[in-house]
Amino acid sequence: MTGTPQGERKVLRVLEGEAIGPPPAWMMRQAGRYLPEYRASRAEAGSFLDLCYNPDFAVEVTLQPIRRFGFDAAILFSDILVVPHALGQDVRFVEGEGPRLDPLDGREAFSQLREAGDPAVMTHLAPVFETVKRLRAELPRETTLLGFCGAPWTVASYMIGGRGTPDLAPARALAEGDTALVDTLIDRLVTVQTDYLVRQLEAGADAVQIFESHAGTLPLAVPAAGGTVEPVGDVAESALPDASVDALTRWSLRPIARMIAGVRARVPGAKIIVFARGSGLDGHARVVPETAADAIGVDWGVDLKALRARVPASTVTQGNLHPDTLIEGGAALDAAVDTVLAATAGLPHIFNLGHGITPQTPVAHVERMLARLRG
Ligand code: CP3
Numbered sequence: 625m626t627g628t629p630q631g632e633r634k635v636l637r638v639l640e641g642e643a644i645g646p647p648p649a650w651m652m653r654q655a656g657r658y659l660p661e662y663r664a665s666r667a668e669a670g671s672f673l674d675l676c677y678n679p680d681f682a683v684e685v686t687l688q689p690i691r692r693f694g695f696d697a698a699i700l701f702s703d704i705l706v707v708p709h710a711l712g713q714d715v716r717f718v719e720g721e722g723p724r725l726d727p728l729d730g731r732e733a734f735s736q737l738r739e740a741g742d743p744a745v746m747t748h749l750a751p752v753f754e755t756v757k758r759l760r761a762e763l764p765r766e767t768t769l770l771g772f773c774g775a776p777w778t779v780a781s782y783m784i785g786g787r788g789t790p791d792l793a794p795a796r797a798l799a800e801g802d803t804a805l806v807d808t809l810i811d812r813l814v815t816v817q818t819d820y821l822v823r824q825l826e827a828g829a830d831a832v833q834i835f836e837s838h839a840g841t842l843p844l845a846v847p848a849a850g851g852t853v854e855p856v857g858d859v860a861e862s863a864l865p866d867a868s869v870d871a872l873t874r875w876s877l878r879p880i881a882r883m884i885a886g887v888r889a890r891v892p893g894a895k896i897i898v899f900a901r902g903s904g905l906d907g908h909a910r911v912v913p914e915t916a917a918d919a920i921g922v923d924w925g926v927d928l929k930a931l932r933a934r935v936p937a938s939t940v941t942q943g944n945l946h947p948d949t950l951i952e953g954g955a956a957l958d959a960a961v962d963t964v965l966a967a968t969a970g971l972p973h974i975f976n977l978g979h980g981i982t983p984q985t986p987v988a989h990v991e992r993m994l995a996r997l998r999g
Pocket residue numbers: 651652653654655656657666672699700701702703704705717721722723772788835837980
């Protein structure tokens with residue numbers, strides 16, 4: 625493959641199973657408020673959603689961390705919540721507070737959403753595909769371009785609760801009370817987001833990441849079924865309750881598996897990373913067997929060495945430096961980089977953080993991290 629532009633893209637090569645030392649690197653939230661140039665673009669664009677839907681701005685902020693640090697992958701600048709927005713839900717980003725949606729608190733609110741097949745959904749998202757297309761043309765040929773979306777449970781939990789809460793109580797209450805409604809919502813998100821990822825790949829993304837940032841709110845041991853009432857409209861058979869599986873499988877890994885199969889049916893060989901944050905060592909180890917993902921995004925709470933011992937040597941991992949250690953810097957940061965390298969030496973691994981970089985991170989610490997990594 626080397627010689628083709630794709631063969632020069634190290635992140636893509638690792639996703640194909642190659643071990644590269646030192647590993648290629650990118651950071652979740654690498655375009656963001658820790659960068660002065662991002663804050664300038666953000667101020668110029670007006671609102672956060674204007675930044676996401678304006679390809680001129682979205683291309684610019686995606687490229688900023690690539691220019692500054694030469695990361696091996698660029699991740700499309702957008703947000704997981706543009707999908708609920710495309711489905712017709714009101715989405716706002718409140719300064720200093722985060723996203724706010726009109727809570728989807730029952731069947732009446734659900735019936736107001738657009739159907740999965742409504743062409744208005746993909747029309748709403750068209751600026752995202754334009755951004756991807758322009759990015760692939762403007763990025764250095766060796767830089768892997770990543771598209772993304774949220775996993776259905778994570779997106780559904782924001783849609784139901786209207787905001788992120790530590791325990792996602794509203795989403796879990798609805799999941800216990802009106803199980804069928806949650807199944808139906810997740811089913812709709814599977815359909816829409818499969819299409820969404822396919823279009824990102826067709827527009828020029830080399831690979832995609834699915835963010836299950838709220839996997840940790842799904843208790844592993846508890847059976848998921850129960851409280852079922854009449855299905856709401858058409859639900860795919862594979863989305864129907866099954867008492868034999870736990871909540872992580874039912875609401876997270878199985879919907880993700882359906883998305884991955886759906887994407888690959890239309891884009892054969894599509895490369896897909898799944899980040900199941902908070903699912904623990906066991907949850908992380910289940911990602912590849914249960915979803916057929918190409919790589920496990922590892923959060924900072926998981927012992928990377930222990931995970932590598934649990935999974936086959938051919939499994940691709942990504943992660944998992946603690947974002948707080950990046951804030952701390954100095955010798956602690958050097959040691960943390962070395963720990964990741966030691967845990968993954970000779971194995972297919974993509975260097976990353978264990979969650980997104982935070983706004984208070986000094987730029988110099990990112991430089992130090994990369995210098996240590998690249999030797
Ligand atoms: O650089 C990149 O990683 C690409 C862009 C990207 C953003 N959000 C930009 C963003 C990506 C991949 C996301 C994914 C996302 N969005 C997730 C999954 C990853 C994770 O962090 O767990 C989630 C849960 C969201 C929802 C979301 N968007 C939240 C909770 C917030 C508020 C938190 C915060 O940092 O303010 C956002 C806003 C957001 N998304 C910002 C950025 C750069 C900050 C907004 C701003 O500029 O004011």
